[in-house]
Amino acid sequence: MRASQKDFENAMNQVKLLKKDPGNEVKLKLYALYKQATEGPCNVPKPGVLDFINKAKWDAWHALGSLPKETSRQNYVDLVSSLSASSESSGQVTPAADRKQPGSDALVVTSQDGITTITLNRPDKKNALTPQMYHDIMLALEAASKDDSAIAVLTGNGDYYCSGNDLTNFTDIPPGEVEDRARSGAVLLRDFVDCFIDFPKPLVAVVNGPAVGISVTLLGLFDIVYATDRATFHTPFSHLGQSPEGCSSYTFPKMMGPSKVIFGNLKTKCNVISIPKATEMLVFGKKLTAREACTQGLVTEVFPDSTFQKEVWVRLKAYSKLPPNAMRISKQVIRNREKEKLHAINAEESSILQERWLSDECMNAIVNFLSKKAKL
Numbered sequence: 582m583r584a585s586q587k588d589f590e591n592a593m594n595q596v597k598l599l600k601k602d603p604g605n606e607v608k609l610k611l612y613a614l615y616k617q618a619t620e621g622p623c624n625v626p627k628p629g630v631l632d633f634i635n636k637a638k639w640d641a642w643h644a645l646g647s648l649p650k651e652t653s654r655q656n657y658v659d660l661v662s663s664l665s666a667s668s669e670s671s672g673q674v675t676p677a678a679d680r681k682q683p684g685s686d687a688l689v690v691t692s693q694d695g696i697t698t699i700t701l702n703r704p705d706k707k708n709a710l711t712p713q714m715y716h717d718i719m720l721a722l723e724a725a726s727k728d729d730s731a732i733a734v735l736t737g738n739g740d741y742y743c744s745g746n747d748l749t750n751f752t753d754i755p756p757g758e759v760e761d762r763a764r765s766g767a768v769l770l771r772d773f774v775d776c777f778i779d780f781p782k783p784l785v786a787v788v789n790g791p792a793v794g795i796s797v798t799l800l801g802l803f804d805i806v807y808a809t810d811r812a813t814f815h816t817p818f819s820h821l822g823q824s825p826e827g828c829s830s831y832t833f834p835k836m837m838g839p840s841k842v843i844f845g846n847l848k849t850k851c852n853v854i855s856i857p858k859a860t861e862m863l864v865f866g867k868k869l870t871a872r873e874a875c876t877q878g879l880v881t882e883v884f885p886d887s888t889f890q891k892e893v894w895v896r897l898k899a900y901s902k903l904p905p906n907a908m909r910i911s912k913q914v915i916r917n918r919e920k921e922k923l924h925a926i927n928a929e930e931s932s933i934l935q936e937r938w939l940s941d942e943c944m945n946a947i948v949n950f951l952s953k954k955a956k957l
C-alpha cells in the first residue's frame with residue numbers, strides 16, 4: 582500500500598517526537614527522502630567542498646537519483662516508522678540496523694553482536710558498484726565509525742564478492758559532458774577511497790567469492806581480509822585502458838615485497854625472471870587465486886568454501902567482544918603515520934584515472950564489454 586500525503590505529514594510530525602537523536606546518517610537519509618518526495622530529483626548546484634554540512638545534504642539527496650516522488654514518500658514513512666518502533670521498544674536507534682537502506686536495495690547494512698556488516702546486494706550483476714552504492718557505502722562507513730559496533734565488515738551477497746566498478750556507469754553520457762563526468766567520477770573515487778583510509782575501527786573484508794577491480798585494490802586498506810578458497814583477485818586495469826586506484830600503487834608493492842628474482846634452470850640456461858608480483862597484478866592483470874593472494878600478503882587467511890561463513894563469523898564475533906577503544910587505538914598506532922601519504926596517493930591515482938577514462942583505450946574496452954565482445 583502506498584503512503585498517502587497524510588501518512589507523510591504524520592511521519593514528519595513523528596520525527597519531531599523521536600526520543601533519541603537518530604544520528605547523522607539517518608538524518609541525512611530523512612532529509613534526502615523529504616527533498617526527493619517534495620521536490621523530486623536533486624536539481625540545485627553542488628555546494629563547495631568546504632561547505633561540509635550542505636555538501637553532505639546535497640550528496641545524500643543527489644544519491645537518490647531519479648527515485649520517484651511516491652517511492653521516496655513511502656521510504657520516508659517506512660524509515661520514520663522503523664525509528665519510532667525501535668526508539669519505543671529499546672530506547673535506542675541503531676543506524677540502518679537489520680533492514681535494507683531506503684532508496685537502495687543494492688546495499689544492506691546490519692548491526693548485530695558488535696559488528697556492523699555492509700553487504701553488497703546486486704548478485705545478478707555480480708555486485709558491480711553503481712554511483713548510488715559508492716555513496717551509500719560512504720554513508721554506511723560514516724555511520725559505522727560512530728555507532729556502538731566494535732568492528733565493521735564488508736561482504737557480498739551471492740557467488741561474487743564484487744565485480745568492481747559497474748561498467749555501465751560509463752554509458753548514457755550526453756556528448757559534451759564526458760569531461761565533466763570524468764571529473765565528477767574522479768571526485769567520487771577520491772572521496773570513496775578516503776573513507777576507507779580514515780575508517781577508525783577494525784575493518785574486515787569477508788571475501789565470499791571472486792573480486793575484481795576496485796574491490797581488490799581497496800583490500801590493502803582493510804585490517805583483516807578473510808577469503809573463501811573459491812575467491813580470485815583480479816585487477817585487469819590495462820585490459821580496460823585504466824590504471825590502479827584504491828592506493829594499490831603504494832599498498833600492493835609494499836605488501837607484496839620487492840621484485841622476486843627467480844633464476845632459470847642452469848641446464849637449460851633460462852634468463853633471470855624478475856617481475857614484482859604487484860606489477861604482475863596491476864600492470865599485466867594477472868588473476869591470483871585465494872592462496873596466491875594469501876602468500877602475497879593481500880589476504881589474511883583462506884577458508885574452505887564449505888565452512889567459510891561459519892568459521893569466519895565465529896572468529897569475528899569473538900573479536901568484536903574485545904575492548905573497542907583498545908582496538909581503535911591500536912589501529913590508529915598501526916595506520917596513522919601512513920594516512921597523509923595514502924591521501925596524497927589516492928588524490929594522484931584519482932586524477933590519473935580521470936585522464937584514462939577519456940582515452941580511446943578505455944572507451945574501446947567499455948564498448949567491447951557492453952557489446953559482449955569481451956569478458957575478463
Ligand SMILES: CCCC/C=C/CC(=O)SCCNC(=O)CCNC(=O)[C@H](O)C(C)(C)COP(=O)(O)OP(=O)(O)OC[C@H]1O[C@@H](n2cnc3c(N)ncnc32)[C@H](O)[C@@H]1OP(=O)(O)O
Pocket residue numbers: 705706707709710744745746747748749766767769770793794795796821823826950955956957
Ligand atoms: C567512481 C569509481 C571508479 C572506480 C574504478 C574502478 C575500476 C574497476 O573496478 S575496473 C573493474 C571493472 N569490472 C570489470 O571489468 C568486470 C566486468 N565483468 C566481467 O568481466 C564478467 O561479468 C565477470 C567475469 C565479472 C563475470 O562473468 P560471468 O560469471 O560470465 O557473469 P556475467 O558476465 O554473465 O555477469 C552477470 C551480469 O552481471 C553484469 N556485470 C558483471 N560485472 C559487471 C560490471 N563490472 N559492470 C557492469 N555489469 C556487470 C553482466 O554484464 C551480466 O549482466 P546481464 O548480461 O545483464 O545479465
